[in-house]
Amino acid sequence: MGWTPVTKAAGTAGTAEGSTPLNAFDNALLAAGIGNINLVRISSILPPGVQLVPLPRIKPGAIVPTAYAAQTSEVPGEVVAAAVGWARPEDPGKNGVIMEFHDKATREEAERMIVEMLGEAFRVRGERIRDMRVFAVEHRVERTGCAVAAVTLLAPDDLG
Amino acid sequence: MGWTPVTKAAGTAGTAEGSTPLNAFDNALLAAGIGNINLVRISSILPPGVQLVPLPRIKPGAIVPTAYAAQTSEVPGEVVAAAVGWARPEDPGKNGVIMEFHDKATREEAERMIVEMLGEAFRVRGERIRDMRVFAVEHRVERTGCAVAAVTLLAPDDLG
Amino acid sequence: MGWTPVTKAAGTAGTAEGSTPLNAFDNALLAAGIGNINLVRISSILPPGVQLVPLPRIKPGAIVPTAYAAQTSEVPGEVVAAAVGWARPEDPGKNGVIMEFHDKATREEAERMIVEMLGEAFRVRGERIRDMRVFAVEHRVERTGCAVAAVTLLAPDDLG
Numbered sequence: 001m002g003w004t005p006v007t008k009a010a011g012t013a014g015t016a017e018g019s020t021p022l023n024a025f026d027n028a029l030l031a032a033g034i035g036n037i038n039l040v041r042i043s044s045i046l047p048p049g050v051q052l053v054p055l056p057r058i059k060p061g062a063i064v065p066t067a068y069a070a071q072t073s074e075v076p077g078e079v080v081a082a083a084v085g086w087a088r089p090e091d092p093g094k095n096g097v098i099m100e101f102h103d104k105a106t107r108e109e110a111e112r113m114i115v116e117m118l119g120e121a122f123r124v125r126g127e128r129i130r131d132m133r134v135f136a137v138e139h140r141v142e143r144t145g146c147a148v149a150a151v152t153l154l155a156p157d158d159l160g
Numbered sequence: 161m162g163w164t165p166v167t168k169a170a171g172t173a174g175t176a177e178g179s180t181p182l183n184a185f186d187n188a189l190l191a192a193g194i195g196n197i198n199l200v201r202i203s204s205i206l207p208p209g210v211q212l213v214p215l216p217r218i219k220p221g222a223i224v225p226t227a228y229a230a231q232t233s234e235v236p237g238e239v240v241a242a243a244v245g246w247a248r249p250e251d252p253g254k255n256g257v258i259m260e261f262h263d264k265a266t267r268e269e270a271e272r273m274i275v276e277m278l279g280e281a282f283r284v285r286g287e288r289i290r291d292m293r294v295f296a297v298e299h300r301v302e303r304t305g306c307a308v309a310a311v312t313l314l315a316p317d318d319l320g
Numbered sequence: 321m322g323w324t325p326v327t328k329a330a331g332t333a334g335t336a337e338g339s340t341p342l343n344a345f346d347n348a349l350l351a352a353g354i355g356n357i358n359l360v361r362i363s364s365i366l367p368p369g370v371q372l373v374p375l376p377r378i379k380p381g382a383i384v385p386t387a388y389a390a391q392t393s394e395v396p397g398e399v400v401a402a403a404v405g406w407a408r409p410e411d412p413g414k415n416g417v418i419m420e421f422h423d424k425a426t427r428e429e430a431e432r433m434i435v436e437m438l439g440e441a442f443r444v445r446g447e448r449i450r451d452m453r454v455f456a457v458e459h460r461v462e463r464t465g466c467a468v469a470a471v472t473l474l475a476p477d478d479l480g
Contacts, residue, residue, distance in 0.1 A: 207381025
C-alpha cells in the first residue's frame with residue numbers, strides 16, 4: 001500500500017557543531033526540529049494536494065519520507081550551507097518538485113541554486129511555478145560542523 | 161505494516177543533460193518515465209511472487225521503493241553508463257535479486273557487470289537463475305549529463 | 321499511514337568477500353542474516369516502546385527500515401570495520417538513538433566510536449542512557465571485502 005496518504009509537507013533547516021561528523025549531523029537535525037524521527041531519503045517530488053505547513057510536532061521515531069541536504073565539515077572557519085526548496089505548479093492536480101543543495105557555500109549561494117534548479121525542473125516539465133519556498137542555512141565551522149535542510153512529507157499518523 | 165504488498169516490479173532507464181548535476185539526474189528520471197515520483201532507495205531484492213511488468217503509469221508523488229543506479233558527469237565527451245538487472249530463481253517461493261552498476265563505462269560493460277553480479281548472487285545463495293532482465297543505458301556527456309537505470313517495486317495503490 | 325507500527329528492532333553484523341564491491345556487500349548482508357530483504361536506510365532513531373530482539377526470520381523481500389553501516393575495500397590486507405549501536409533512555413516514553421560507524425579500523429575502534437557517539441547523542445538530548453548495545457565486526461580484506469552492521473526496525477508483517 002505504500003506510504004500514502006501523505007497529506008502535509010513541512011520544511012526546516014538547522015546547523016550545529018558536534019564532536020564527530022555524525023553527531024554534528026544529529027545535532028543539526030535536532031536544531032532543525034527533526035532530530036528524533038527517522039528520515040528516509042526521497043528523490044524529490046511534492047505530491048499533488050499536499051498542504052504546506054510549518055513544521056509540526058512529529059511522533060518520536062516516526063519514519064518520515066524526507067528530501068534533505070546536509071553538508072558536514074571538519075575544517076575550522078569553513079562556511080557550509082544546505083538548502084531545500086519546493087515549488088508547485090499552477091495546476092493543483094500536478095505534482096510539485098523539491099530540490100536540494102549542499103556545499104561549501106553561503107546561504108545566499110545555496111538559495112540561488114535552489115531557485116535556478118526549480119526553474120529548470122519546471123521548464124522541462126512544461127509547467128509554470130505557482131509558488132515556491134526555500135529553506136536554507138549556513139554555518140561557519142568551529143571544529144566539526146553541519147548544516148542541514150529538509151522537506152518532510154507527513155501522514156496523519158506521524159503527527160502528535 | 162510496512163510497504164507491503166508489493167505486487168509488481170518494472171525496470172527502466174534513461175539519460176539526459178541538465179544545467180546542474182541534480183537537474184541532469186531529474187531530467188534522466190523524466191526520460192526514464194519515473195521523474196514525477198519519489199524514489200526510495202532499496203538494497204536490492206525482488207520479492208517472491210512479484211509480477212514483472214512494463215513500466216506502468218505511476219501516480220505523481222507516489223513513494224516507490226526502487227533499486228537504482230545513476231552516474232552523473234560534468235566532463236564533456238565522457239561516456240557514462242547505468243544499469244540494473246533482476247534475476248529470479250527456479251523456486252517461485254524464493255526471492256530474486258536486483259543488482260546495480262554505474263560508472264564511466266559503456267552500456268555493454270554495464271550490462272556485462274550486471275550479469276556477472278547476478279550470477280555470483282545466485283551462486284552464493286545456492287540457486288539457479290530461471291530468468292533475468294537487464295536495463296542499461298549509456299550517455300556521452302555534452303556538458304552535464306546523467307545516466308540512470310532503475311527497478312521499481314509497485315503496490316496497487318501506486319498505479320493510476 | 322507511514323511505516324508504523326514498528327514493534328521490534330534487531331541488530332546484526334557480518335563480513336564477506338566478493339568478486340565485486342556490490343557482491344561483497346551482498347555477501348556480507350547474507351552473512352549477517354539480512355541478505356534476502358530490502359534495506360531502506362534510516363537516520364537513526366529507535367522508536368519508543370520497541371522490543372529489542374535477536375534477529376528473527378524476516379520475510380524474503382520485506383522492505384525494512386534499517387540503520388546500517390558498511391565499509392568495502394579492495395585493498396588486500398586492509399582491516400575494515402562496521403558498527404551500529406542503539407541506546408535507550410530511562411524514560412520509556414522517549415525515543416532511543418542509533419549510531420553507525422564504518423572505516424578502515426578495528427572492531428574495538430568501531431565499538432568505541434559508537435559508544436562515544438551515543439554518549440554525546442544522549443547528552444545533547446538531556447537524557448541518561450538506560451541500556452545500550454553495540455553490534456560491530458571487522459574484516460581483513462583478501463581481495464574485495466565488506467563489513468556491515470545494521471539495526472533493523474520490524475513490523476509484525478515483516479516476520480515469518
